Amino acid sequence: MERAAIWLITGAPGAGKSTVSDALCRRFPLAVRIxxxxxxxxxxxxxSSPVEWTAETTRQFALARRGAARIAADYADAGFVAVLDDVVRQSQLDQYTNYLGITPLRKVLLNPSLETVLARNAAPGRKDFDVSVLEAACRGLHPLLASENTTERGWIVVDSTSLNVDQTVDAIVKAETTRGRSG
Known part of the structure; x- marks a missing residue:
């Protein structure tokens, strides 16, 4: 059996990673969101909470990413499209690629405006914790992700500010198909 595709969907908190990852999975007959x-x-x-970042936080994120990559590889080997859902910078990609073997990682940055991200995070009932801690993180991460995770580095970058979920997934699939790959 040919190994299925492995996708990585990233963006600042509130960019829509989970929702878009779920919707992307539904486009395939066999898919798993991780x-x-x-x-x-x-x-x-x-x-170790990322609110007060420490060396232990860095270690735990690396462990989680390594585990996620291994899970993704196992599912892809079984014919499932695997969609990783994480806030990850270009400089952290080796935490995935070192464990995926030869399978290319299909990298997507969801990049709605900072205002959109902040508004989504502030919406009532969105998270089960005090979302005010996300504002500073988003203000720092949003421009950082946009400057590092670029099309020149092989990322599909989607400004989803004015797109609904289906339109966002359509844009991702179209961009990947344009590259000559699908599924």
Whole structure:
């Protein structure tokens, strides 16, 4: 069986990674979404929160990404399209690619405007924690991701500010098809 595609969907918190990843998965007959935040939540004792970043936080993110990459590779080997859902910078890609073998990672940056991201995060009922901590993170991450995760570095960059979920997925699929790959 040919190994299925492995996608990485990234963007600042509130960019729509989870929603778009789910919708992208639904475009394929066999697909799995692998949310790295959920893997990080597997830590029962000693969880290191990104709110107060430490060396341990860095280590736990690297562990979660390595685990996610291995899960993605296993599912892809079984014929499932795997969609990784994570906030990741270009400089952190080796935390995935070192464990994926020869399978190219189809990288997508969801890049709605900063105002859109902040408004989504501020919406009531969005998260089960105080979302005010996300504002500073978004203000720092949004321009950083846009400057690092570029089309010149092989990323599909989608400004989803004025797009709904289906339009965003259409833009991703069209960009990937234009590159000569699909699924």
């Amino acid at each position: 949310p790295v935040d959920d893997i990080r939540d597997w830590v029962v004792s000693g969880f």
